[in-house]
Amino acid sequence: EVQLLESGGGLVQPGGSLRLSCAASGFTFSSYAMSWVRQAPGKGLEWVSAISGSGGSTYYADSVKGRFTISRDNSKNTLYLQMNSLRAEDTAVYYCAKDRVGYCSSTSCYGEFDYWGQGTLVTVSS
Amino acid sequence: AIQMTQSPSSLSASVGDRVTITCRASQGIRNDLGWYQQKPGKAPKLLIYAASSLQSGVPSRFSGSGSGTDFTLTISSLQPEDFATYYCLQDYNLYTFGQGTKLEIK
Numbered sequence: 001e002v003q004l005l006e007s008g009g010g011l012v013q014p015g016g017s018l019r020l021s022c023a024a025s026g027f028t029f030s031s032y033a034m035s036w037v038r039q040a041p042g043k044g045l046e047w048v049s050a051i052s053g054s055g056g057s058t059y060y061a062d063s064v065k066g067r068f069t070i071s072r073d074n075s076k077n078t079l080y081l082q083m084n085s086l087r088a089e090d091t092a093v094y095y096c097a098k099d100r101v102g103y104c105s106s107t108s109c110y111g112e113f114d115y116w117g118q119g120t121l122v123t124v125s126s
Numbered sequence: 127a128i129q130m131t132q133s134p135s136s137l138s139a140s141v142g143d144r145v146t147i148t149c150r151a152s153q154g155i156r157n158d159l160g161w162y163q164q165k166p167g168k169a170p171k172l173l174i175y176a177a178s179s180l181q182s183g184v185p186s187r188f189s190g191s192g193s194g195t196d197f198t199l200t201i202s203s204l205q206p207e208d209f210a211t212y213y214c215l216q217d218y219n220l221y222t223f224g225q226g227t228k229l230e231i232k
Contacts, residue, residue: 035221045162045170045213047221059220062127095169108220112160114181116169 002026002115004096009120016086016124022079022096022117030054030074032102033109036081038092039119048094049081052104059108064090086124093119128152128216132224138232139204147199147212147227154194155218161190161199162213164226170213174199204229 008020020036035050049070050059058070069082079096095118101111129152139145149159157177162170172181174190177197187202201208209231214224 037221044226045164045215045223047215047223050221061220100172100175108217110158110217112172112175112215112217113170114172114175116171118169 002098004098004115004117006094006096006117006120009094009122011123011125012086013126014087014124017082017084018086018122020081020083020094020096020120020122022081024077024079024096024098027098027115029072029077033099033104033111034072034079035097035099035109035113036070036079037095037097037113037116038090038122039095040089040092043092046092050099050104050109051079052109053102057104057106057109059104083122086122088124091122091124093121095119128155128219128222130214130216130222130224132214132227134227135225136228136230138230140232141204141206143204145201145204145229147214147229149192149197149199149214149224151195151197151216151218155216157193158216158218159190159192159197160215160217161188162215163208163210164213165210173212206231 005023036048051070067085097113098115099111100114131150161174164170178190
């Protein structure tokens with residue numbers, strides 16, 4: 001059974017940093033691209049960042065480029081999101097999600113997200 | 127970036143009704159589109175992938191169609207558990223979600 005378990009959310013001041021983790025199990029982690037998707041309170045879904053299965057390619061939404069860094073440790077089956085220079089508008093539930101097909105090119109990954117974690121809440125406020 | 131325009135933003139319907147939700151892409155995306163259902167406080171659930179393929183375990187009353195720029199999600203006969211918010215997602219070039227359609231009980 002595929003399981004994704006996020007952790008690391010919490011309350012942080014504007015300008016602060018936070019690192020989210022997503023522990024994966026039930027599939028060959030290194031074979032699939034992974035993404036972070038967020039949802040602000042009462043709002044829709046927004047894709048944040050993706051990483052190829054090897055970790056060699058990363059992709060970001062314009063809204064977080066230069067502030068967030070996605071990474072993965074395939075030996076630990078864990079996905080990370082390092083979030084720096086946090087803003088109030090980064091307040092959201094952050095989900096990790098597994099790509100259905102696991103293929104990435106130099107410009108994008110492909111395949112819908114077939115499994116999601118339960119989400120972790122990040123609140124940016126003074 | 128590819129924009130996804132989803133309509134309607136909300137919809138009231140009754141159990142047993144047939145419902146259709148549409149998504150339009152700002153450029154052609156082949157069939158690189160999925161549909162999700164989300165209930166309050168829960169993660170989204172994949173219903174349809176590659177525009178028209180039913181995800182394993184999803185009831186057959188859900189169907190998807192379309193290619194290029196115009197896509198539809200159809201629920202053939204609404205059940206009480208189908209009242210939720212629905213999103214489309216393009217994965218042709220990175221990822222973009224539609225704004226969502228909240229399906230409410232009439």
